[in-house]
Amino acid sequence: MNKKYTLITGASSGLGSAFTLCCARLKMNxxxxxxxxxxxxxxxxELVRLYGIDVRVFEFDLTNRVAFDTHIAIIKKDYPVNFLINNAGMGGTVSMLDCAPQLIDKIIQLNIGCTALLTRELLPQLLQQEKSFILNIASMAAFSPIAYKTVYPASKAFVASxxxxxxxxxxxKGVSVSVAYPGPIMTNSDTSRRILLQGYKGRLGLFSTTDLASRIIRQTLAGRAEIVPGWWNQINHALMGLIPSTLKVRLISGAIKRELQLTH
Structure with a gap:
């Protein structure tokens, strides 16, 4: 089989859905x-009908190891991947004491474990291609620890490293690896509500998911190592780099604490 495929995790909603549409428009299987x-x-x-590409769907929980091993074995056997997009991830805003142990485990398994394991599983296949790409989705949260999120920014710092x-x-070896640090994304009603509560400042780094996905894909295919989409996020990142870590954590965490108080 001469067809090559782009594999996208978390493809059904939010940024993953936008990546799916963007790659389909570029005629990627x-x-x-x-x-x-x-x-x-x-x-x-719909994508098959509109763009004449081949699209294969696998519905399973990446953190279920049996399901993971079963489905990834099929993908490795039948669908040569030359572009891997590790997009699936999850987080949450809650104090550590109120955070269920199961949620902590899930965040670590999905954001850290599945990103590393899926990359490792598909790497031999990626190396067989003349040119291939890996795109891992971190977050602006990767640049600083954040109270009341604790595990999420730590997991995204792992993705970056x-x-x-x-x-x-x-x-x-012909495999280009990129990491993207999107800012706030209005991916669902809860996330949207939290962003809007932050007012003008919270909305400054926002893009439509379609615009965001297309910027990230374009820069990934150009071989860029780190992608911080948008001038506001770039300025924010540069300014935060000048602030001592302890003060930075306090500033960011203060905003999250106020947000939590507004929602309770």
Whole structure:
């Protein structure tokens, strides 16, 4: 089989859905991974009709190791991947004491474990291609610890470190690794409500998910190592780099604490 595929995790909603559309418009064949019960199959059918590409759908929970091993074995056997987009992730805003242990475990498994494991599983296949790409989605939260989120920014800092280390390792082997740091994204009603509560400042780094996805994909295919989309996020990142870590944590965490108080 000469077809090559772009694999996207978390493909059914938010940024993952926007990546799916963006890659379809670029005439990439797709392998889409999403949780069961989404509308991903209907979306896939529409993309096939509109863009004449091949789209394969796998609905399973990436953190279920048995399901992971079973489905990834099929993908490795039947669908040569030359572009891996590790987009699936989750977080939450809650004090550590009120955070269920199961949620902590899930965030670590999905954001850290699945990103590393899926990359490792598909790496032999990616290395067989003349040119291939890995895109890992971190977050602006990766640049600082944040109280009341604690595990999420730490997991995204892992994604950043993992990506840049792997990029160096694969530098001469035809696999380009990029990591993107999107700011706030209005991916669902809860996230949207929290962003809007932050007022004008909270909305400054916002893009439509379609615009954001297209910027990130374009820069990934251009071989950029780190992608911070948007001038406001770039300025914010530069300014935060000048502030001592302890003060930075206090400033960012103060905003999160006020947000929590407004929602309770």
């Amino acid at each position: 797709l392998v889409l991974i999403a949780l069961p019960g989404s509308t991903i199959k209907a979306t896939a059918g 993992f990506s840049l280390g792997l990029r160096e390792e694969l530098q001469q």
